[in-house]
Amino acid sequence: MQETLLIYKLLYKFPYRFLKRWSHEIVQYLVPSTKYAIKCPYPMAAEFIVVHNTANDASAMNEVSYMVRNNDKVSFHYAVDDREIVQGIPDDRNAWHAGDGENGPGNRKGLSVEICYSKSGGDRFKEAEKLAAKFIAYKLNEKDWGIDRVKKHQDFSGKYCPHRTLDMGWQRFLNMVQAELENLNEKKDGDKDKPSTWAQEAWDWAKSEGITDWTRPGDACTREEVITMIYRYHKRVVEDKSSQSAV
Ligand SMILES: [Zn+2]
Numbered sequence: 001m002q003e004t005l006l007i008y009k010l011l012y013k014f015p016y017r018f019l020k021r022w023s024h025e026i027v028q029y030l031v032p033s034t035k036y037a038i039k040c041p042y043p044m045a046a047e048f049i050v051v052h053n054t055a056n057d058a059s060a061m062n063e064v065s066y067m068v069r070n071n072d073k074v075s076f077h078y079a080v081d082d083r084e085i086v087q088g089i090p091d092d093r094n095a096w097h098a099g100d101g102e103n104g105p106g107n108r109k110g111l112s113v114e115i116c117y118s119k120s121g122g123d124r125f126k127e128a129e130k131l132a133a134k135f136i137a138y139k140l141n142e143k144d145w146g147i148d149r150v151k152k153h154q155d156f157s158g159k160y161c162p163h164r165t166l167d168m169g170w171q172r173f174l175n176m177v178q179a180e181l182e183n184l185n186e187k188k189d190g191d192k193d194k195p196s197t198w199a200q201e202a203w204d205w206a207k208s209e210g211i212t213d214w215t216r217p218g219d220a221c222t223r224e225e226v227i228t229m230i231y232r233y234h235k236r237v238v239e240d241k242s243s244q245s246a247v
Contacts, residue, residue, distance in 0.1 A: 026085045026135075029061065031068045031075070039067075039075040040093035042108060048149040049136055050098055050110035051173070052076065053118030053162035060116050060128075064088040078135070081116035082127035085135050099157030106156030111139065118164040125164060129173065137180030147178050193217065209236060 031039045054063055060079035064086040067075055075095040079086050089095045091111060098106020115132045117125040136150060143149075152170060153161035160166065165173050183196055195203040195217040206212045211232050221229075 026087065027061070028087045029064045029068060030090060031088055035068070035071075036093065038071055038073060040089045040095055042094040044092060044094040044108060046091060046111040046143075047105075047109040048111070048145075048151050049139060050106055050112045050151050050153055050156065051132070051136070051162050051165065052097060052112060052114045052153045053164050054079070054114050054116050055119055055161070055163060057117055057119045060084055060086040060114075063114060063116060076112040076114050078112065079114040079116055080128055080132040080135055082124040082131065085131065098153060099159055104156060106151075106153070110151065110156070115162060115165060118162065121164055129165060129168075130176065133173065133176035134180050136177050137184055140177070140181055141184040147174055147181065150174060150177055209233070211236075 056063065058066070060081040061084070063079040067088050073096050075089055076097045077087060077089045077091065077095055079088070089112075094108050095110075095112050096107055097112040097114075098104055098110055100106040113132055113136060115125070116128050140146070140149060152166070153159055154166070179197075186194070193216070199217065203212075203217055206229070207214050209232075211229050
């Protein structure tokens with residue numbers, strides 16, 4: 001039973017993260033098309049990303065479900081907290097977030113990202129910022145954009161937003177995005193021989209335990225490779241157990 005639990009944990013934590021990277025954290029809770037006239041009336045080809053802080057202490061899902069539910073002309077594409085990214089407006093529709101009017105570039109050309117928990121700050125805000133930096137880098141990479149495409153709400157209406165991110169340093173946040181972007185671009189350029197920074201600890205562990213053959217950290221796994229890694233881990237657990245009972 002214990003092995004089953006350990007294998008479950010291994011399956012859940014490692015291959016899941018390795019194979020899916022972080023993308024499993026995106027959840028869609030989209031505004032129904034019946035509310036497009038209020039929330040996102042115009043088609044949009046985004047030209048940049050606009051960063052916000054919620055100035056609230058609600059989770060990403062609560063922010064989005066509240067936005068979708070109410071009938072205010074206020075909307076945003078994504079909310080990010082310390083655990084997940086929730087999308088409320090499709091990428092190809094505009095949203096009302098930048099405070100620069102009906103035809104303002106922020107409202108009509110910007111893909112908006114709200115970072116949660118900025119009211120009280122603390123660890124969960126810092127984690128939300130980290131996940132937002134990863135997500136923004138992913139979007140830049142997807143669209144072949146550079147860091148110059150990352151704007152702040154303040155650039156469009158003068159409002160002091162993203163307030164806590166600005167307090168903590170805007171350039172610091174851009175550097176976080178840049179580091180994630182370089183990581184992704186490396187992968188794009190075909191450098192599969194270096195583990196990603198988020199995977200380094202797990203990779204070193206798997207190497208030291210003989211779970212992998214140490215090669216191709218950036219490659220996808222076949223089913224037989226996944227099973228072989230689980231089997232090696234299983235054998236190690238069984239061996240550990242029998243050596244313990246022999247003592
Ligand atoms: Zn804002």
